[in-house]
Amino acid sequence: xxxIGIDLGxxxxxxxxxxxxxxxxxxxxxxxxxxxxxxAEAVAHxxxxxxxxxxxxxxxxxxxxxxxxxSIDPAGGIVEHAFNLGLDHVPLAGMVSxxxxxxxxxxxxxxxxxxxxFVAGAGKEARSLVAVxxxxxxxxxxxxxxxxxxxxxxxxxxxxxMVIHRGGRPCTCGRLGCWEAYASATGLISSTRAAMxxxxxxxxxxxxxxxxxxxxxTAFDAARTGDPAAxxxxxxxxxxxxxxxxxxxxLFQPEVLCVGGGVSKQGEALLAPIRAIxxxxxxxxxxxxxxxxxxxxxxxxxxxxxxxxxxxxx
Amino acid sequence: xxxIGIDLGxxxxxxxxxxxxxxxxxxxxxxxxxxxxxxAEAVAHxxxxxxxxxxxxxxxxxxxxxxxxxSIDPAGGIVEHAFNLGLDHVPLAGMVSxxxxxxxxxxxxxxxxxxxxFVAGAGKEARSLVAVxxxxxxxxxxxxxxxxxxxxxxxxxxxxxMVIHRGGRPCTCGRLGCWEAYASATGLISSTRAAMxxxxxxxxxxxxxxxxxxxxxTAFDAARTGDPAAxxxxxxxxxxxxxxxxxxxxLFQPEVLCVGGGVSKQGEALLAPIRAIxxxxxxxxxxxxxxxxxxxxxxxxxxxxxxxxxxxxx
Numbered sequence: 001x002x003x004i005g006i007d008l009g010x011x012x013x014x015x016x017x018x019x020x021x022x023x024x025x026x027x028x029x030x031x032x033x034x035x036x037x038x039x040a041e042a043v044a045h046x047x048x049x050x051x052x053x054x055x056x057x058x059x060x061x062x063x064x065x066x067x068x069x070x071s072i073d074p075a076g077g078i079v080e081h082a083f084n085l086g087l088d089h090v091p092l093a094g095m096v097s098x099x100x101x102x103x104x105x106x107x108x109x110x111x112x113x114x115x116x117x118f119v120a121g122a123g124k125e126a127r128s129l130v131a132v133x134x135x136x137x138x139x140x141x142x143x144x145x146x147x148x149x150x151x152x153x154x155x156x157x158x159x160x161x162m163v164i165h166r167g168g169r170p171c172t173c174g175r176l177g178c179w180e181a182y183a184s185a186t187g188l189i190s191s192t193r194a195a196m197x198x199x200x201x202x203x204x205x206x207x208x209x210x211x212x213x214x215x216x217x218t219a220f221d222a223a224r225t226g227d228p229a230a231x232x233x234x235x236x237x238x239x240x241x242x243x244x245x246x247x248x249x250x251l252f253q254p255e256v257l258c259v260g261g262g263v264s265k266q267g268e269a270l271l272a273p274i275r276a277i278x279x280x281x282x283x284x285x286x287x288x289x290x291x292x293x294x295x296x297x298x299x300x301x302x303x304x305x306x307x308x309x310x311x312x313x314x
Numbered sequence: 315x316x317x318i319g320i321d322l323g324x325x326x327x328x329x330x331x332x333x334x335x336x337x338x339x340x341x342x343x344x345x346x347x348x349x350x351x352x353x354a355e356a357v358a359h360x361x362x363x364x365x366x367x368x369x370x371x372x373x374x375x376x377x378x379x380x381x382x383x384x385s386i387d388p389a390g391g392i393v394e395h396a397f398n399l400g401l402d403h404v405p406l407a408g409m410v411s412x413x414x415x416x417x418x419x420x421x422x423x424x425x426x427x428x429x430x431x432f433v434a435g436a437g438k439e440a441r442s443l444v445a446v447x448x449x450x451x452x453x454x455x456x457x458x459x460x461x462x463x464x465x466x467x468x469x470x471x472x473x474x475x476m477v478i479h480r481g482g483r484p485c486t487c488g489r490l491g492c493w494e495a496y497a498s499a500t501g502l503i504s505s506t507r508a509a510m511x512x513x514x515x516x517x518x519x520x521x522x523x524x525x526x527x528x529x530x531x532t533a534f535d536a537a538r539t540g541d542p543a544a545x546x547x548x549x550x551x552x553x554x555x556x557x558x559x560x561x562x563x564x565l566f567q568p569e570v571l572c573v574g575g576g577v578s579k580q581g582e583a584l585l586a587p588i589r590a591i592x593x594x595x596x597x598x599x600x601x602x603x604x605x606x607x608x609x610x611x612x613x614x615x616x617x618x619x620x621x622x623x624x625x626x627x628x
């Protein structure tokens with residue numbers, strides 16, 4: 001029994017053949033084309049190529065699961081707005097289903113990644129997991145009591161749009177002070193740039209000669225040299241990231257909370273101080289059974305694996 | 315088929331006989347005594363008296379469910395710390411089970427209240443509900459996909475200890491800026507007192523001649539007279555309360571979110587401005603299916619009804 005999973009990104013369409021245990025049997029990735037019909041055809045082609053590499057017949061798959069960024073309607077299989085895919089109100093699940101002759105489902109990419117980590121990654125032996133992905137935004141998804149949690153309208157969980165600094169930085173969603181505005185790579189980059197402007201003598205300028213050259217690593221790299229401005233940026237960033245993580249632990253008490261995405265490549269330099277904050281602030285800090293904080297394990301494969309298994313765990 | 319539910323409070327021990335649909339068939343309440351053995355006996359006596367009033371045999375109940383404040387271990391049936399009950403590491407479920415000859419379970423009082431509202435109150439026709447109770451603290455509980463949600467260690471959900479003002483007011487839990495520090499009656503009272511100190515000419519002084527006389531109604535009453543200081547207190551309070559509610563909607567997307575507790579008696583004066591903020595800020599504000607915000611319906615009975623049905627919905 002095998003399933004097709006698709007991770008739709010602004011750059012690439014990635015397809016994989018996945019068994020019920022979340023093992024990737026074969027995969028294929030190619031650039032994302034422009035236009036709804038071209039995207040649907042690229043998905044179908046990637047699925048067929050991944051099946052060929054896995055040595056299976058694509059028509060023999062149980063289903064195809066699509067993970068999409070942007071705003072989606074999973075019940076109708078519609079991508080409502082996905083700016084970096086250039087899609088607007090596209091019934092993508094139906095189009096892909098017609099092309100492949102298989103039932104197709106659509107899911108939010110952060111939810112699919114959480115499900116992938118639950119089945120085959122950081123949450124493999126757990127009954128519940130919250131996965132946080134630090135990228136352009138802060139993506140998050142939850143698997144609770146063994147089921148993908150999406151709320152009654154499939155729109156959960158937008159943890160990035162939980163306000164932690166009421167009245168703070170403007171967020172893309174229209175609120176002020178959202179976690180995403182601080183804890184995303186974008187938030188970190190804007191804090192790094194502000195520190196560079198305020199400290200013309202900071203070592204930050206060694207790692208990023210211009211504000212445009214700043215990325216999610218700049219502040220961490222400069223902080224390792226002892227630069228005070230860089231250390232302050234990292235400390236604030238870790239504090240804001242930890243604030244949202246403690247909130248999620250207090251709310252969900254998941255068995256595992258994993259952190260993925262570009263910034264998470266800092267590894268223990270990032271996670272160790274967050275654990276220290278959990279030890280001080282978490283509501284159940286004296287309890288016997290506490291959430292395990294760990295890195296995400298599957299990288300980009302999480303989305304493919306999770307997408308494939310959405311029909312099993314929804 | 316009927317169940318015994320117990321709501322343990324610092325003032326009263328309330329017992330009810332509840333059928334599977336959440337109907338209260340009989341109830342009895344008497345003052346909470348001091349000491350673990352006395353509390354267990356008061357629970358058993360209240361249960362027997364409630365059964366007599368319902369015209370049923372207490373020994374014929376399926377089980378007894380206990381809702382307790384404070385910190386509890388539901389798995390072991392132990393009240394770990396409940397200061398206003400004077401209990402410290404008391405295996406209350408086992409003691410009550412021995413006295414009544416029935417299986418007994420223990421649950422957090424906010425979770426029990428959420429379950430009561432789900433089965434027989436604000437969430438009666440819904441599949442998921444988040445219940446928020448505004449009292450001395452901010453209690454919250456969730457029923458997701460028809461099951462009481464408590465996290466893998468039964469310690470969820472502590473929504474009151476979600477930081478919304480990072481670095482803000484100290485909270486009893488040790489964090490700074492928790493929702494509870496602003497949105498509880500205690501938070502409202504402290505904001506009201508601060509406004510009175512800053513505005514000796516405010517109408518707030520008419521409604522509370524001394525700072526000690528301030529309660530959760532003072533600011534709302536004075537704001538109705540047009541007093542600017544009182545209106546500012548109410549506006550801040552509603553903004554902070556709404557901030558946490560929008561966070562919970564973005565995270566959980568429950569079908570219903572109900573608000574109970576003393577402050578919620580303000581009714582639409584409180585809920586209407588929160589709905590306006592949800593309309594502006596909620597992530598799915600343009601979606602077809604949105605969380606319904608409404609008052610809790612069962613008042614103090616929610617705890618009894620929910621406690622009784624914990625064994626069915628856990």
